[in-house]
Amino acid sequence: MEELRLPDGAYRGALTDEHISAIFSGAGDFNRRELRVGTHIIYVYAIDGLTSGGDISELVVKPLLQDTRAGTMEELYDRALRSTVYNSVASACEDLNDAATKLVNGFTVVLFGQQAIAFETKTGEKRAPAAPEVENTVKGPKDAFTETVRTNTSLLRRHLRTPALRLYETQVGRRSLTNVTVAWIDGLTDPELVERMKKRLSEIDVDGLTTPAAVEEYVTGSRPTAFPLMQYTERTDRFAQGLLDGRVGLLVDGLPLGYLAPVDIGALMTAPEDRGTDYLSASFLRLLRYLALLIGLVLPGLYVAMATFHPEMLPTALLQAIIESKHTVPFPTVFEVLGLLVAFELLQEASISMPHSVGQSLSIIGGLVVGTAAVEAKILSPAALIVVAAAGIAGFALPGRSFADALRLWRLFLTVLASLAGLFGLTLGALCLLVHLSGLTSLDVEYLAPFSRVSGSRAIVRQRLFRQKYRDPALHPLDGKNQR
Template sequence: MPLWRRILRKPSKNSANISESKNASSANSPYSLDNPPPFTEQEQLGWRLPWIKQELENCSDVVYRQFSISTGQACTLIYLRGMADQTTIQDVIMRGLLNYDPSKDGDLIRFLFEEKAISVSEIQIITDSNQAISTVLSSGIALIIDGEPRIMTFPSVSSFSTRAIEEAPNESVIRGPREAFIESLETNLTMVRRRLKSKNFKTEEITMGTETNTRIIIAYIDGVCKPELVRELKRRLSYLEIDGVVGSSTLEETIEDSPFSPFPQVEYTERPDIVSASLLEGRVSIIVDGSPSAIIAPVTLAMLMQTAEDYYQRYIAATWIRWIRYLFLIVSLLLPSLYIAITTFHPEMIPYKLLMTIAAAREIVPFPAFVEAFIMELAFEALREASIRIPKSIGQAVSIIGALIIGTAAVQAGIVSAAMVIIVSLTGIASFIIPHFDLGLSIRLLRFPIMALASILGLFGITCGLIILYIHLLNLKSFGIPYLSPFTPLVKADLNDTIFRAPWWAMQNRPILSTHNEKRQKNNARGWEKQKEE
């Protein structure tokens, strides 16, 4: 609708009638939505249910189930359709109410609560109607009884459908457990609790989001995690005032130390075994309701280069795989830049026969090496993003088309050289080896400015870029922990689980920087060998 028509538009008669009726009803009532009744006197109780209905106006999924008990009192059950368990409502709550005998006990609430006439695991007695509404919106049930100033709520009666526990799609292993987090907070917390059967495992729940009221669990092990780490995490979360928390990424961007850094400063995982292992190291985890990924903090660069598979394989093989990861991390960051710098500024560094092969391949290419690499890298990034977003049924077709365009067709058309196709392919494979997706995304992003420096200053430009990157990483911290620890600052005791993984019996201490309780196991984990010799 044009702007001038919106300005000249008059309100309709229906809207005017609705507003007038609302104003009339509010004028006749001594209370309003901004001034609810205190609900302390018996004669005011008749206003409670209409007030709740007015608060939940235009909520078609709210059910008001009204019935009467043997005393003649009217009762109303309030719940959300599809979220509250109908079996509990019909066979447990209503049966307990209908079996009430006023001749034995005159207090209905005491009869239901103390005599356990309703066999529900969690029952709360409240007097605040706003709290009752919050319980209903959180998939609970509220029971209102005529003439009773108290409200009985049943918070733990949800029955909405959830996704089944499946194998982690992004963090698969060969020997480890197959289960992964889902969107249910209770299920995710249960999977962690199954692994940490200790009274020291603490879980503190908070609610965030004025509209979503999202439940968030802060999990840690008391006596292992530093108390100041938990306090700092709560302090940072306390500054978040937002209308909704729809995922863990909202909290991730809020609590990290350097929000403008391309590097992730917290770790996320969809595996409960990784969360349990991280808590045993003295770190803290955040589990968000509705999110299949948990946040772990603090984190270092060495931690982001580790996977769950490292701890389920033999330490020799795990060490070798870690070396490969670090090697291809460097390849993913520097290989295109090195190709641009050497072919443009330092051709004398290439063997003569190889130099002639590269020169012959680039003879028909109309672009310089930087433009050629930039086009190929950009096309590869577009192909990778498309493969993630498109439906799986046509994913293979897009992969084949992309391979033909980026590979054979581009070389035959003379747009790029065959050597550049090999360089970009090796770089793409190397980026897939990086375990943490956010870290790999940071490396892919930093690859382009280093390529630009290589095209301007050659190897000197690459060196300048690496120095700037190193200075940034030196100043980067995650909840006070240096990002490059235990390499910088050097902590020799923590080097046994970084570039190489020591055997389990040799990792006797937890990381020093993340906990006060350093001792993990006794020094004689293989003491049976000495006993055998004796």
């Protein structure tokens, strides 16, 4: 079998029963059946679990066995491909590798001498679309992506009925052979963006593309940044809206997510609910989110800087309150805040890896009971606890988890800098962050794009829908106008 497999993971050899059987030897779910049709022997192969046994019997085996006309193997093959087998999808296998790939994708392969036909007999067993778990909204649709890429494309087609919706399918991963679909709208999306996405996918030469991190890092080129360079969403409507905006979508088999690129900070700060509520409420909520971003990012660092290096900048009454709350606490403010930030991260990590019900209890015990006990035992000052908790809550108010995670990392970094050099360190850190964000691009679109233009307010204020006549010019859409 080893001699059949090439270094790139593909299979090479004659399309024979021996070779197909050899490729799947030892696979318990591999089914092989020998059939006699007239004077010829043909072989039927399928992988149990990926295919439907009933469909194979009814739509492949039965019509083949009912073909009693005499003729050569070549004629039998031709009739199976064009007439006798009334399966909706039948395609000739080009070679051994094509046959093996079709088999692992839920096709039934029938071997006629040294030619083979693959009939689609995929099983209907897959998770049905359910309501989004993270990006839930009150008014929006309740169909989230599933792990099956074909289900996802069908959901997308229901949101975007346009025939111009293009779905380019390819496989990535030498061994995982993960089906990846690039989605875009023809005549709207910049073809250069589509080509760039296709090129990046074609350049990925890895064993497997099975995790979200693998998709994000390999597709974006693994830039040294914690900030997401692709936006992911579990909502089909949001994905469809992204395509309508002129972005390129990516669907990966096995991941219940859709990826959108390019992405900028404005897109990451919008929530699915923004288009579900009136423009005033949506704008207010967006402003609140930017405020949350600022609080979540700098509040702990600001507190450390002010309390440790610049207490004179605090109003005396507030300073007095902080001093009184810290009077019996044995740790300096810096260790108190950094310790709390680390404890907060630990608590989050612990609650993620716990079952949902236990996770909630853990949050209550960790956050409320231990926090209150620590304050009462005068190990922590209430002020520090309030600051870290406020920053944590502000972080949760951000719509994108990847973006919030990146800010968590920078928050820790800014706090460390503030603990070393006060407001000077905090400002230096903020400048570093600004420089870092200014240098980031997603498919060559600047990360801070919405703020580098005169129309930057669009990222913060949600305009009235009838005024949103033009698509984001940073995406270079072929059709720049989206309404009359």
